[in-house]
Amino acid sequence: GAVVSQHPSWVICKSGTSVKIECRSLDFQATTMFWYRQFPKQSLMLMATSNEGSKATYEQGVEKDKFLINHASLTLSTLTVTSAHPEDSSFYICSANARAGNQPQHFGDGTRLSIL
Amino acid sequence: DAKTTQPTSMDCAEGRAANLPCNHSTISGNEYVYWYRQIHSQGPQYIIHGLKNNETNEMASLIITEDRKSSTLILPHATLRDTAVYYCMNYGGSQGNLIFGKGTKLSVKP
DSSP: OOOEEEEOSEEEEOTTOOEEEEEEESSSOOSEEEEEEEOTTSOOEEEEEEETTSOOEEOTTOOTTTEEEEEEETTEEEEEETTOOGGGOEEEEEEEEOOSSSOOOEEOOOEEEEEO | OOSOBOOSEEEEETTSOEEEEEEOTTSOTTOOEEEEEEOTTSOOEEEEEESSSOEEOSSOEEEEOTTSSEEEEEETTOOGGGOEEEEEEOSOSTTSOOOOOOOEEEEEEO
16 A cells, blocks of 8 residues: 655754654655644644645745755655754654545654754 | 544444544535544554445445435444544645544543
């Protein structure tokens, strides 16, 4: 079945550091990938939609200069949290849209980001 | 906003069938219903999806009412590892994304 790989699984770093998270579709091409964020005991909230070969679309309230998204190929999207601060600590999850017809999205295992 | 509503939590005895309901009275006639689950600290896992016919796979069965206003996910023999938050969703976002509601927290007890 469709597999989405997300790396790293967890990151602990100092405030002010930039952190890059990778999302790969392993056995299918994904023209669209989605980035979600999940705070403790809350549901997933969409941050941005990553489109191969074009600019990402950000949800209202998400700073595009802080959360840089690059979707350079049909199998890789990256999310870079720039100058991270403790309030950016969260669980970040990507999904890839292998939609042919109404096929389901598949999610990565998430990245736990902790900023000290 | 999510077009689906689910109970906040449910308990199920190990080995028994877990029946998780979902109301989706406002989805359109050509919108599929998707079920995912999220085990603690992991990404959501796809379970099953359907439009209007009942569906079954190796993980679960999906029963959709004839009027498509609701559906039920059935885990036929729940195990402790099925403890998770279960989400019933549709592709309703402006970007073609899934919209996550609060889901149902299923606790399977020995």
